[in-house]
Structures are given as C-alpha cells and as structure tokens.
Amino acid sequence: MQERVGKNRKIFEIIKFRTMVENATQLKGGYSVSENDPRITKVGRFLRKTSLDELPQLFNILKGDMSFIGPRPPLTFFPKDYHEYESWVLERFKMRPGITGLAQVNGRNDIDWYERFKFDVEYVKNWTFRMDIRVFFQTIKTVFKKKGVYKQTEQ
Numbered sequence: 001m002q003e004r005v006g007k008n009r010k011i012f013e014i015i016k017f018r019t020m021v022e023n024a025t026q027l028k029g030g031y032s033v034s035e036n037d038p039r040i041t042k043v044g045r046f047l048r049k050t051s052l053d054e055l056p057q058l059f060n061i062l063k064g065d066m067s068f069i070g071p072r073p074p075l076t077f078f079p080k081d082y083h084e085y086e087s088w089v090l091e092r093f094k095m096r097p098g099i100t101g102l103a104q105v106n107g108r109n110d111i112d113w114y115e116r117f118k119f120d121v122e123y124v125k126n127w128t129f130r131m132d133i134r135v136f137f138q139t140i141k142t143v144f145k146k147k148g149v150y151k152q153t154e155q
Contacts, residue, residue, distance in 0.1 A: 004073035005082045007096045012065040014073060015056040019044025033109075051143045057099050069132045069139075070098030071120035079113040092120035095127070102131075105138035 001013040020039045033040065040048065047053040060066040066073070071092040076082050103111065103119035111119075123131070 003076045004097070005076055005093065006065055006073050007093060009082060009090075009093045011076055011082075012060070012063075012073075014066075015059050017044075017047055017053045017056060019047050019053050054099050061099070065096070067096045067098045069100055069135050070095050071101050071123060072103065072116070073097035088121060089117045091124050092117060095124050100135060100139040102135055105135055105142050108142065 001015060003011050004014045006012045019041060020033075020037075021041060044053070057066055061068065074082070101120060102123040103116035106119055107115065123135075
C-alpha cells in the first residue's frame with residue numbers, strides 16, 4: 001500500500017502489487033525506473049509489462065477512492081509535496097483519480113510529470129462520457145502494445 005493524493009487532495013492508500021525490491025527508492029535510481037532496472041523483481045517485470053500490477057486498484061474503485069478512468073493519483077511527496085503544486089495543477093484533484101487516463105494513453109511514462117498534469121487538467125476540464133470510452137479503448141491498445149511502460153532512455 002502507498003499513500004496517494006485523490007479527489008479534493010484527500011490522502012488515500014492505493015492497493016498495489018509489489019514489483020520492486022524493498023527500499024527500492026533508497027537504492028540507485030530513486031523514483032525513475034528503466035526497463036532493465038535491477039530493483040524490479042522477476043514477477044514484477046511481468047506484472048509491469050502486462051499492466052497487471054494495476055489490478056488490485058479495483059478494490060480502490062470499490063472503496064470509492066478511485067474510478068476506472070481519471071488522472072493517475074500521485075504519491076503525496078513525488079514529484080512534489082502535494083501542498084506545493086501550482087494552482088493550475090490543482091484542477092486535476094477535482095475528479096476521482098483513475099487506473100488509466102488521458103496521460104496514460106498519450107505517453108504514459110514516456111512524458112514528463114508536467115505533460116502528464118496538462119493531460120490530466122485537460123481531462124478534468126473537458127470530461128465527457130465519450131472521452132472515457134475513447135480513453136478506455138486507447139488504454140487497451142496501449143497495454144497490448146506495451147507502450148510507455150518504462151521511460152525511454154537516450155540511446
């Protein structure tokens with residue numbers, strides 16, 4: 001379980017499978033994770049590639065902390081402390097966070113945090129049921145192609 005920031009900046013515990021070794025953030029690499037990161041367990045590598053590591057979050061949906069589609073809930077302290085977000089970023093906390101969202105189908109981990117936040121705010125400001133349907137089908141395509149699971153490193 002990890003503390004995350006949800007709707008109205010309420011802190012909740014997200015349910016996740018452990019995919020990395022204990023204390024991974026204290027080891028070399030911090031919060032950045034690459035495809036061949038030695039901190040990822042063998043089972044964790046499979047769970048991440050197939051996006052099955054998100055499955056336990058269905059319990060968060062049942063609890064009412066999350067929805068299927070919406071902005072991904074950030075950690076309380078990363079990429080910033082949740083009290084330090086700029087006012088335009090706070091828009092993303094007006095909706096319940098989701099397992100997938102506009103940022104995940106438009107780059108996932110291949111885009112930086114502020115690009116993700118821009119997609120999240122766009123989603124919140126322009127939400128429609130039709131948009132959710134589009135994000136749902138794009139998510140299936142993204143997961144199937146395993147796009148953006150890991151940030152691409154410079155070659």
